[in-house]
Amino acid sequence: MIYPRIIAHRCGGALAPENTLAGLRLAARLGCRGVEFDAMLCADGVPVLIHDETLERTTSGRGTVAAMSSAQLAQLDAGRRHHPAFAGEPAPTLDAALRLCAELGLWANVEIKPSAGQELATGDVVARHAAAASGKLLLSSFSAQALGAAAAEAPQLRRALLVEAIPADWRERMLASGALALHASARALTAAALREVRDAGFPLACYTVNRRDDAERLLALGVNAVITDRPDLWTASEM
Template sequence: MIRPRLGWSLPRVFAHRCGGALAPENTLAGLRIAARLGLRAVEFDVMLSADASPWLLHDELLQRTTNGCGRVCETRDAQLRMLDAGAHQHPAFTGEAIPTLAAAAHACRQLGLSANVEIKPAAGFEALTGEVVARQVRTLWGGCGTAAGVVILGNGAGGGARSCPNCRSGLLERPPADWLAGAREFAAQTLHCAAESLDDDLLCEARAAGIPVLCYTVNDPLVAAALLRRGVTAVFSDRIDCVGEDQGRFAG
């Protein structure tokens, strides 16, 4: 098993988009469900509004996950606050709001959840999104010197890493053959890649460099267990009810 050189212990499972398939994605309801199921870490996406404020949203358009429409980057904060991000999942979640990054950080700290903050910029806003998100991460998590670990990554992660040199950063890649050069350029401490893109050569290269590998999106507990046995450090999952760390399904 890879032993991360991060100054904090990586959990084996991250709840994808806050609560996986059990809650509306990127919502506080998802964070609460993840914590209730015994998860120690969550992943969520952050995009900027027209006011350059960071909100938990994955898509550039609002239609799929809310009752709004239009581009996130053209929508003001006041409008985003009025939208419903829960009813599309189930009537029980009607009225669930889109959270700001600040609200998500507060909830994570209250619930004892580590966070993987994925930078999701709209086209043309890569650098600004990385810089804004990194600055807020540094402020909200106190420079990442707390018990709850934070990793920032994704498109714009380079700008984020430069804006917040004390933050832990990860490289989100498919990955290309020269991924290690990119990791070194941005001082990335973890590599995040699609499970189907993973091969033994990549694992060996990452192990030699002391860089933990995290795989997405893994919804089969048998696949998750196989990846962990091969040397993957953690997986991101939508099925936290059966892949979660408290399910006792993993061989160490």
């Protein structure tokens, strides 16, 4: 499984409103080859890009994503809280984000981010939409249930299991979820766990690495990719 070395976290990292098309465009302008973003279902079953189950932190809305229709979400401002220059930027649908990734030539890590109790439905729907996209992508999730549903819906799509610290039973958990790669927190990564995963031949990506020296150290140790809020720390040729 081939990864870009540097992957922009939540579309554009700290440089643009998270999980927005503006972030994707900025990542592409910086020379990023890969981006990561979150996909959650809203009330009418449409997958949209958002991280939290609630709206207040990143948008002008109030309440939960699961209680809002895609039409209602499209009217919210998902840019102003980051910076007034991004005022009016909407929370996009997954389809819109994947279309733009294809246009910009961006590899996409789509994190399946279910609301509580929506693990199976979110895995199924996100996989169905991702399978219809034309770009290169990978599905990931902390939820083994969501990954299993994604595997059943679109077995041809590659999948990664998300963890914080790599658990002792990581192989069993990957097998149960149908994952072919592991994404782990850089902060909780140990040399022994890294060596075990790499020796077993599984790709490993680390999040969220915001210092260039930390990223370069991890890459030198054999990590396949780092997910970062600061893609501007690298030149296009280094990504």
